[in-house]
Amino acid sequence: MKLSTRLPALFLAIALIPLAVVGYLAFDSGRQSIEQDTFNHLISTTILKESEFERWVQDNERYLRALASRPDLMEKAAMLASLDPASPAYQAAHRDMLQNHFAPALEEEAGYDDLFLLRASDGLILASTDETREGKYRESEPFFVEGRSRTYTGNVDYSLSEGATVMHVSTPVSDAHGDLVAVLVGHADLMEMSDIMLLRSGLSASEETYLVNSFNFFVTDPEVGAGLALRSAVYTEGVNDCLAHNSSVGLYEDYMGVPVIGAYRWMAERELCILTEVDQTEAFAPVTALGNTILGIGVSVSLLAALAGLFSARTITKPVDELIEGTQEVATGNLDYRIALVRCDELGQLSQSFDRMTHDLKTVMASRDDLEREVLQREQAERALARKAEELARSNRELEQFAYVASHDLQEPLRMITSYLQLIERRHKGKLDAESDEFIAFAVDGANRLSQLINDLLSFSRVSTRGKPPEPVDCSAVLGQVRANLAALFEETHALMTNDELPTVMADAGQLTQVFQNLVGNAIKFRGAEPPRVHVSARQEGDEWIFSVRDNGIGIDPQYHERIFVLFQRLNPRHEYPGTGIGLAIAKRIVERHGGRIWVESEPGKGSTFHFSIPIKMR
Amino acid sequence: MKRIGTFSALLILASALLAGCGSESVAQPPDEVTVQLSWTHSAQYAGFYAADQRGYYAEEGLAAIFLPASGAGADTITPVADGTADFGVNFGAGLISARSQGLPVTAIAAIYRRYPLVFITLADSGLRRPQDFPGHTIRTLVPGGSAVAFEAMMTRLGLDPQSVEQVEVGFDLDSFFGGEPDIWPGYITNEVLTAREEGYAVNQILPEDYGVHLYGDVLFTSDQMIEEAPDLVERFLRATLRGWRWAIENPEEAGPLALAYDPTLDVEHLVAQMETSVPLIHTGEGQIGWMQDEVWEGMQEMLLEQAILDAPIDPGSVYSMEFLERIYAGQP
Numbered sequence: 032m033k034l035s036t037r038l039p040a041l042f043l044a045i046a047l048i049p050l051a052v053v054g055y056l057a058f059d060s061g062r063q064s065i066e067q068d069t070f071n072h073l074i075s076t077t078i079l080k081e082s083e084f085e086r087w088v089q090d091n092e093r094y095l096r097a098l099a100s101r102p103d104l105m106e107k108a109a110m111l112a113s114l115d116p117a118s119p120a121y122q123a124a125h126r127d128m129l130q131n132h133f134a135p136a137l138e139e140e141a142g143y144d145d146l147f148l149l150r151a152s153d154g155l156i157l158a159s160t161d162e163t164r165e166g167k168y169r170e171s172e173p174f175f176v177e178g179r180s181r182t183y184t185g186n187v188d189y190s191l192s193e194g195a196t197v198m199h200v201s202t203p204v205s206d207a208h209g210d211l212v213a214v215l216v217g218h219a220d221l222m223e224m225s226d227i228m229l230l231r232s233g234l235s236a237s238e239e240t241y242l243v244n245s246f247n248f249f250v251t252d253p254e255v256g257a258g259l260a261l262r263s264a265v266y267t268e269g270v271n272d273c274l275a276h277n278s279s280v281g282l283y284e285d286y287m288g289v290p291v292i293g294a295y296r297w298m299a300e301r302e303l304c305i306l307t308e309v310d311q312t313e314a315f316a317p318v319t320a321l322g323n324t325i326l327g328i329g330v331s332v333s334l335l336a337a338l339a340g341l342f343s344a345r346t347i348t349k350p351v352d353e354l355i356e357g358t359q360e361v362a363t364g365n366l367d368y369r370i371a372l373v374r375c376d377e378l379g380q381l382s383q384s385f386d387r388m389t390h391d392l393k394t395v396m397a398s399r400d401d402l403e404r405e406v407l408q409r410e411q412a413e414r415a416l417a418r419k420a421e422e423l424a425r426s427n428r429e430l431e432q433f434a435y436v437a438s439h440d441l442q443e444p445l446r447m448i449t450s451y452l453q454l455i456e457r458r459h460k461g462k463l464d465a466e467s468d469e470f471i472a473f474a475v476d477g478a479n480r481l482s483q484l485i486n487d488l489l490s491f492s493r494v495s496t497r498g499k500p501p502e503p504v505d506c507s508a509v510l511g512q513v514r515a516n517l518a519a520l521f522e523e524t525h526a527l528m529t530n531d532e533l534p535t536v537m538a539d540a541g542q543l544t545q546v547f548q549n550l551v552g553n554a555i556k557f558r559g560a561e562p563p564r565v566h567v568s569a570r571q572e573g574d575e576w577i578f579s580v581r582d583n584g585i586g587i588d589p590q591y592h593e594r595i596f597v598l599f600q601r602l603n604p605r606h607e608y609p610g611t612g613i614g615l616a617i618a619k620r621i622v623e624r625h626g627g628r629i630w631v632e633s634e635p636g637k638g639s640t641f642h643f644s645i646p647i648k649m650r
Numbered sequence: 651m652k653r654i655g656t657f658s659a660l661l662i663l664a665s666a667l668l669a670g671c672g673s674e675s676v677a678q679p680p681d682e683v684t685v686q687l688s689w690t691h692s693a694q695y696a697g698f699y700a701a702d703q704r705g706y707y708a709e710e711g712l713a714a715i716f717l718p719a720s721g722a723g724a725d726t727i728t729p730v731a732d733g734t735a736d737f738g739v740n741f742g743a744g745l746i747s748a749r750s751q752g753l754p755v756t757a758i759a760a761i762y763r764r765y766p767l768v769f770i771t772l773a774d775s776g777l778r779r780p781q782d783f784p785g786h787t788i789r790t791l792v793p794g795g796s797a798v799a800f801e802a803m804m805t806r807l808g809l810d811p812q813s814v815e816q817v818e819v820g821f822d823l824d825s826f827f828g829g830e831p832d833i834w835p836g837y838i839t840n841e842v843l844t845a846r847e848e849g850y851a852v853n854q855i856l857p858e859d860y861g862v863h864l865y866g867d868v869l870f871t872s873d874q875m876i877e878e879a880p881d882l883v884e885r886f887l888r889a890t891l892r893g894w895r896w897a898i899e900n901p902e903e904a905g906p907l908a909l910a911y912d913p914t915l916d917v918e919h920l921v922a923q924m925e926t927s928v929p930l931i932h933t934g935e936g937q938i939g940w941m942q943d944e945v946w947e948g949m950q951e952m953l954l955e956q957a958i959l960d961a962p963i964d965p966g967s968v969y970s971m972e973f974l975e976r977i978y979a980g981q982p
Contacts, residue, residue, distance in 0.1 A: 166779045167779070167859035191838070264932075
């Protein structure tokens with residue numbers, strides 16, 4: 032989620048969660064306290080109504096008892112109970128009963144809308160304000176059974192005979208002797224009961240109290256459902272629970288399906304249920320208002336929080352967005368871009384640091400480019416060099432090959448020329464003129480020299496083609512071998528050779544012998560007037576051995592110090608110093624093959640010293 | 651029934667064996683029960699219809715078939731006694747007579763706990779009490795039913811039942827409205843309503859007013875059922891009482907349920923019938939279906955008085971509270 036969304040959401044959550052919790056708690060406690068208050072009110076209402084109902088019942092009973100104790104009524108009742116209905120006395124008593132007692136009682140509105148007299152012996156209705164009832168029997172009815180011994184108020188229940196729900200009140204009637212003769216029964220005026228129930232006890236408009244009998248019929252009219260009494264059954268949660276003989280409170284739907292708060296009491300003696308109910312919408316109106324207020328506050332606070340969140344998100348996210356944009360721009364390679372946020376806070380510092388970093392980066396990038404270019408050039412140069420070296424090595428190899436092949440293949444025809452020239456010389460020497468002999472001698476000499484040159488060339492080229500791998504070589508032994516090889520020369524020239532202690536080095540023994548032999552040979556060959564003296568020494572210098580061969584010979588002009596090492600270069604006439612001029616070239620080649628150098632220190636007439644180096648470790 | 655039970659048990663056993671395990675989840679077909687009604691289809695059986703149509707029977711694993719009575723006075727007890735039907739509906743006194751004659755039937759609940767029998771006379775006939783009856787005509791009484799109540803009422807008032815002439819006129823009220831006969835035995839839940847619907851003012855003479863207290867419709871079954879399938883009896887009764895409970899709470903919906911079995915019935919009449927019968931069923935004297943010893947004893951006394959019974963029988967053998975007590979957990 033983006034910061035610009037998350038921040039307002041966070042603000043909203045921070046604002047809303049406590050608000051919701053507090054709001055809910057306030058609402059819930061408000062609701063609970065209202066619920067409790069309502070319960071208490073409803074319970075007290077039902078108790079009040081019940082006591083009013085009981086007082087009404089007692090009033091009715093008292094009135095009926097008073098009626099039953101009238102002497103005239105007692106007398107007439109006794110007559111009705113005992114006389115033949117056909118007799119005039121019975122007829123008179125019956126008339127008196129109705130006219131003097133029953134009719135005035137109904138007119139008094141004393142709480143009865145029907146009165147009748149039952150014969151105590153069998154429950155026969157002797158006299159009744161409802162004429163059709165006379166002659167019928169009520170022998171099994173509780174109001175008769177109970178009414179024979181006491182004043183009794185029955186349940187409000189459905190009478191199949193009456194075809195209606197009625198409440199019977201009965202009381203015994205005795206004759207002058209105190210003997211039971213009849214039972215006086217009245218139908219209580221249920222309208223009065225309804226009025227008691229309908230009389231409002233509180234201020235709430237929807238509150239109503241009503242009675243339900245044990246077979247779920249309305250006994251009194253509920254306020255809203257006028258006309259339901261005694262005609263309609265009701266099966267609400269409250270009624271069902273109450274008819275299970277419970278007295279309690281609850282939230283349920285009333286007979287109209289309206290959610291109500293209700294209190295109900297089971298009046299065990301009357302087998303009636305008294306219910307007081309008030310619409311939940313009305314009861315909970317204050318808490319609903321509270322809820323609406325909380326909701327209103329909640330909405331306002333969340334709007335404010337959302338706005339605050341949005342604003343702070345903008346103050347944070349806008350520069351952040353600019354930073355992001357800047358970094359993206361820089362990332363694409365635009366190092367000249369500057370964010371330049373004008374702010375005094377951390378974001379401003381961040382922006383400055385970033386700009387500085389971009390600047391530095393640009394410089395670094397420039398040096399890096401130079402460096403890269405240089406590296407590239409060097410690599411190119413190295414590659415060119417390596418190519419050159421490769422070419423050189425190849426041409427060198429080819430040259431060596433050529434030299435070897437040439438010198439080797441040239442030998443054969445040359446030997447043929449030499450053989451035949453010698454044959455001619457032997458056979459025709461002295462037979463030709465002196466000039467011809469001389470010419471042949473020149474030719475033979477030339478051929479010999481050529482043969483010598485080719486042999487030298489071959490041995491020069493063999494330095495690399497026939498070289499052996501290096502092995503430890505004792506230089507003293509080498510020098511001893513040289514002395515033996517040149518024994519004839521030493522003897523002829525009375526040469527004297529001395530040497531220091533010589534080391535053992537890694538070298539091709541044959542080739543090292545040749546180097547020493549060439550140098551010692553040269554030292555003796557180019558001798559002066561003195562008998563030749565040769566001294567061989569060695570010293571360690573760095574990682575190589577430097578060997579020196581010093582003599583007391585004729586010396587070499589420094590201008591020729593380089594030239595003497597070149598193939599077939601001679602400084603002196605052949606007739607004075609024989610040789611093809613290959614010796615030093617071969618020595619140089621061998622030393623170089625071993626990774627060393629060879630050089631000379633000399634002046635004419637002052638002898639020469641030849642130095643060469645051999646690395647201690649062959650690479 | 652027994653056959654069906656054995657057959658289905660075999661089926662279940664076979665399928666369990668085939669499945670290779672004693673699977674309990676095999677859907678059992680519902681037990682089919684037949685109910686012999688005491689009269690033609692009407693709102694008088696609304697509770698049964700409600701249990702059937704609202705699935706209470708199905709919930710108890712039952713499927714009910716209702717057999718209406720072939721006509722007035724038809725014997726609805728023998729079919730239950732001989733196993734043709736599993737349950738039956740009859741008025742209480744009839745059941746005592748049957749029992750005394752050795753039919754193995756037992757009442758398990760009282761549906762109409764007040765006898766809705768009423769003797770109707772036209773308002774202008776002047777016949778307002780039983781004392782006015784002698785010398786007049788009455789529609790043929792049903793032996794063991796309305797005859798019992800009539801005789802009891804007349805006897806109790808010191809009147810001779812034979813002083814009223816019974817005439818065979820069928821069951822069409824039109825002849826009564828035409829003045830023949832003078833007295834019409836009917837139900838306050840039926841004929842009284844019809845008279846009102848037809849616009850006739852009538853006097854109602856209730857046996858109840860003259861010391862005749864009888865149970866109306868009583869639900870009964872055979873002793874064999876109680877012995878061999880007490881669980882099925884309990885399930886059937888529980889679903890039926892639930893149907894009645896719903897019916898009295900919703901009379902306007904319950905009445906017309908009869909249309910499913912007899913579409914020729916009149917909706918308004920059915921609703922009125924249901925509404926009138928509510929106080930007979932739900933009297934405020936205990937749970938729906940509950941029975942009282944005194945009423946059964948009173949009925950037997952009445953039958954003895956009329957010499958319908960030769961000798962008293964144990965009233966406890968006629969009815970059983972076992973299932974009501976189990977269903978209502980002993981709460982009357």
